[in-house]
Amino acid sequence: LKSALANLAAKGRLRVAGLMSGTSADGVDVAICDVRPGRADLLAFATVPYPRRVREAVFRLFDPAAGRIDDLCHLNFALGEVFADALLKTAARHGIALRTIDLVGSHGQTVCHLPQGRREGRRTVRSTLQIGEPSVIAERTGLVVVADFRPRDVAAGGQGAPLVPHADHFLFRHPRRTRAVQNIGGIANVTFLPAGGGLKDVRAFDTGPGNMVMDRLAWRASAGRLRFDRDGRMAAAGRADPRLLAALLAHPYFRRRPPKSTGREVFGAAYADRLYDRGRRAGLSPRDILATASALTAESIARAYRRFLPRMPGEVILCGGGARNAGLVGRLGRLLAPAEVKVMDEFGIPAKAKEAVSFAILAWATVRGRPANVPSATGARRPVVLGKVVAGR
Amino acid sequence: LKSALANLAAKGRLRVAGLMSGTSADGVDVAICDVRPGRADLLAFATVPYPRRVREAVFRLFDPAAGRIDDLCHLNFALGEVFADALLKTAARHGIALRTIDLVGSHGQTVCHLPQGRREGRRTVRSTLQIGEPSVIAERTGLVVVADFRPRDVAAGGQGAPLVPHADHFLFRHPRRTRAVQNIGGIANVTFLPAGGGLKDVRAFDTGPGNMVMDRLAWRASAGRLRFDRDGRMAAAGRADPRLLAALLAHPYFRRRPPKSTGREVFGAAYADRLYDRGRRAGLSPRDILATASALTAESIARAYRRFLPRMPGEVILCGGGARNAGLVGRLGRLLAPAEVKVMDEFGIPAKAKEAVSFAILAWATVRGRPANVPSATGARRPVVLGKVVAGR
Numbered sequence: 013l014k015s016a017l018a019n020l021a022a023k024g025r026l027r028v029a030g031l032m033s034g035t036s037a038d039g040v041d042v043a044i045c046d047v048r049p050g051r052a053d054l055l056a057f058a059t060v061p062y063p064r065r066v067r068e069a070v071f072r073l074f075d076p077a078a079g080r081i082d083d084l085c086h087l088n089f090a091l092g093e094v095f096a097d098a099l100l101k102t103a104a105r106h107g108i109a110l111r112t113i114d115l116v117g118s119h120g121q122t123v124c125h126l127p128q129g130r131r132e133g134r135r136t137v138r139s140t141l142q143i144g145e146p147s148v149i150a151e152r153t154g155l156v157v158v159a160d161f162r163p164r165d166v167a168a169g170g171q172g173a174p175l176v177p178h179a180d181h182f183l184f185r186h187p188r189r190t191r192a193v194q195n196i197g198g199i200a201n202v203t204f205l206p207a208g209g210g211l212k213d214v215r216a217f218d219t220g221p222g223n224m225v226m227d228r229l230a231w232r233a234s235a236g237r238l239r240f241d242r243d244g245r246m247a248a249a250g251r252a253d254p255r256l257l258a259a260l261l262a263h264p265y266f267r268r269r270p271p272k273s274t275g276r277e278v279f280g281a282a283y284a285d286r287l288y289d290r291g292r293r294a295g296l297s298p299r300d301i302l303a304t305a306s307a308l309t310a311e312s313i314a315r316a317y318r319r320f321l322p323r324m325p326g327e328v329i330l331c332g333g334g335a336r337n338a339g340l341v342g343r344l345g346r347l348l349a350p351a352e353v354k355v356m357d358e359f360g361i362p363a364k365a366k367e368a369v370s371f372a373i374l375a376w377a378t379v380r381g382r383p384a385n386v387p388s389a390t391g392a393r394r395p396v397v398l399g400k401v402v403a404g405r
Numbered sequence: 406l407k408s409a410l411a412n413l414a415a416k417g418r419l420r421v422a423g424l425m426s427g428t429s430a431d432g433v434d435v436a437i438c439d440v441r442p443g444r445a446d447l448l449a450f451a452t453v454p455y456p457r458r459v460r461e462a463v464f465r466l467f468d469p470a471a472g473r474i475d476d477l478c479h480l481n482f483a484l485g486e487v488f489a490d491a492l493l494k495t496a497a498r499h500g501i502a503l504r505t506i507d508l509v510g511s512h513g514q515t516v517c518h519l520p521q522g523r524r525e526g527r528r529t530v531r532s533t534l535q536i537g538e539p540s541v542i543a544e545r546t547g548l549v550v551v552a553d554f555r556p557r558d559v560a561a562g563g564q565g566a567p568l569v570p571h572a573d574h575f576l577f578r579h580p581r582r583t584r585a586v587q588n589i590g591g592i593a594n595v596t597f598l599p600a601g602g603g604l605k606d607v608r609a610f611d612t613g614p615g616n617m618v619m620d621r622l623a624w625r626a627s628a629g630r631l632r633f634d635r636d637g638r639m640a641a642a643g644r645a646d647p648r649l650l651a652a653l654l655a656h657p658y659f660r661r662r663p664p665k666s667t668g669r670e671v672f673g674a675a676y677a678d679r680l681y682d683r684g685r686r687a688g689l690s691p692r693d694i695l696a697t698a699s700a701l702t703a704e705s706i707a708r709a710y711r712r713f714l715p716r717m718p719g720e721v722i723l724c725g726g727g728a729r730n731a732g733l734v735g736r737l738g739r740l741l742a743p744a745e746v747k748v749m750d751e752f753g754i755p756a757k758a759k760e761a762v763s764f765a766i767l768a769w770a771t772v773r774g775r776p777a778n779v780p781s782a783t784g785a786r787r788p789v790v791l792g793k794v795v796a797g798r
Binding site for chain 1: 406407408409410411413414456458459466468469470472473474475476477478479481482483485486516517518519523525526528530531532533534538539540541543544545552553556557559560561771772773774789790792793794795796
């Protein structure tokens with residue numbers, strides 16, 4: 013193992029596969045890329061859907077009371093097989109010989125996350141649980157695997173999230189330009205990269221609502237026909253209501269100082285439902301309500317920058333599903349001017365591949381012995397080397 | 406990480422702490438030893454009991470249907486703290502400075518083990534689950550931790566057990582003497598070490614019943630007063646019944662060829678209860694029944710050697726609780742003559758510390774990149790490097 017790691021660390025360029033499955037548990041994102049200092053060239057990307065039975069089994073585990081320990085034990089190994097299959101299939105389809113891959117970074121599937129912690133004697137113990145057994149991935153592929161990145165940050169007093177700021181810094185830091193990487197996923201979050209700054213200068217936090225709210229509104233507005241507002245078309249056909257928008261921007265989350273994070277409990281379906289009903293009572297059309305929610309996402313991002321970033325970025329790099337919402341992107345451009353708002357794809361990393369690429373980069377950091385959490389973002393007491401290393405063949 | 410591992414691998418002697426908790430979930434066995442090729446010198450050993458609440462929480466997880474996923478997520482980290490505390494306390498009590506320890510090998514606490522596997526699409530997926538988060542142990546101690554040894558053997562098609570044969574070979578192989586290491590724990594198992602043999606020449610399997618049967622009989626015979634027959638005194642006061650013994654030795658397990666393993670389901674409390682009732686009906690006194698069970702353990706060991714070992718060992722090294730049962734040891738000596746029967750303590754490793762020492766040795770093997778499973782014992786397709794490596798400070 014040590015000589016395998018020494019060989020890896022000695023190479024200037026590593027071919028690394030990043031594997032990731034998100035909370036939606038749709039399947040495995042596989043990104044194979046050539047990583048060298050400050051750069052990742054994407055060679056292949058695919059989302060390999062979970063087999064239906066596996067997805068159902070994952071969702072049963074999401075219910076802490078209904079999930080069974082023996083099912084978890086089994087599913088950890090079964091997901092290891094699924095992750096390995098996804099990598100093997102993606103490599104084969106793109107004609108990438110497995111022996112040219114040096115390393116795998118696997119996030120796994122989160123099944124439980126308790127960052128607030130529970131009392132245990134005189135301590136508060138925080139915890140998090142990702143599954144998708146890396147020993148299985150290593151055995152099937154023969155490759156060195158780094159996995160389980162969140163627990164060490166949690167052990168160091170952090171929330172175990174967000175972990176992407178390291179990759180944002182790795183990929184997008186610039187000696188003379190101050191940049192922000194703005195992800196608009198279910199929740200929206202920013203990584204601030206001051207010109208010439210090191211990892212310790214990075215700031216990252218959740219700005220607030222994102223696609224979870226807009227998706228739910230589209231679903232309500234379409235009486236269940238639409239799962240989301242494709243390219244923001246419905247919102248683009250409406251007009252944001254200034255009074256409702258001002259009321260929504262009074263939410264206390266927007267005033268809280270970072271480090272902060274939010275989620276489904278605050279800006280999820282229940283929030284969207286209340287927003288929808290309130291808009292309807294005020295006489296707004298469904299598309300006006302959607303336009304207002306889109307404006308809320310843009311405004312909450314812009315205000316967060318002005319309130320909490322040390323200075324305004326000159327460039328904003330968008331990723332996540334919201335980067336395809338033209339109305340949202342346009343409004344952000346106006347609000348953040350004179351900053352240039354760009355979509356991540358322009359930088360050679362498709363927005364959808366970004367998270368899987370991030371875990372390839374985190375694995376790269378681990379084998380080099382580099383701490384990769386950002387304590388100001390996760391709340392950890394100190395920078396730590398993340399992950400667990402499993403031997404290849 | 407790679408330079409930490411390279412430093413470790415370059416050192417001739419490593420100070421390694423082995424951490425272990427067994428199925429009885431009483432507490433953490435901590436063994437701190439200096440490991441060099443073929444030798445482990447024990448510096449400190451202690452069993453640090455689990456806090457009562459923690460032990461109860463572990464037992465709740467043992468029931469797969471009743472255990473909750475969020476409790477498992479929490480307990481994985483809580484046990485990480487308990488394992489770290491146990492190591493820190495043991496080191497402090499013995500005046501061993503933490504910075505002199507190079508490495509930790511932690512087995513964790515098994516909460517589920519499904520080596521038979523479950524169908525999953527076209528595959529059978531075997532699985533096993535140990536908890537006691539190594540990231541927490543690494544963060545609290547600052548030491549490199551190797552943990553989670555069983556999953557890789559399972560991923561390679563093995564049962565994930567037994568893993569002690571590697572340590573038996575490491576510690577007790579001899580260039581000119583053929584030895585057997587005989588553990589008499591809840592179940593009895595043997596590791597056969599032919600003179601001058603390599604790891605691939607090792608044979609290991611469960612010989613059959615051990616203390617689980619004798620403990621239950623002592624409990625029955627004492628109407629619940631005794632948890633076990635201390636030093637085998639009750640059995641020593643009785644006489645084994647030849648007819649009952651012959652009937653018991655007809656059990657089909659004894660004829661099955663290795664690799665084989667058995668457990669609580671076959672030679673546990675239910676088996677002991679049937680044996681007790683049968684003996685009483687045949688007019689035997691409780692102590693005669695205990696003497697018969699003791700004889701059964703000895704006979705099943707001796708017969709297994711003659712049937713299944715390539716040749717008889719010249720030395721038998723006893724460990725486990727049964728090594729303190731004088732009647733059992735005496736009978737084994739007669740049955741195995743001319744082999745010399747010795748207790749492991751004579752070799753400088755107290756029998757009770759053996760398992761924790763074994764995991765220190767397994768961690769030593771992992772950082773050197775050495776496979777440490779014995780495929781003929783676990784059923785794995787090939788030798789594999791076990792464990793997951795977590796960085797220290």
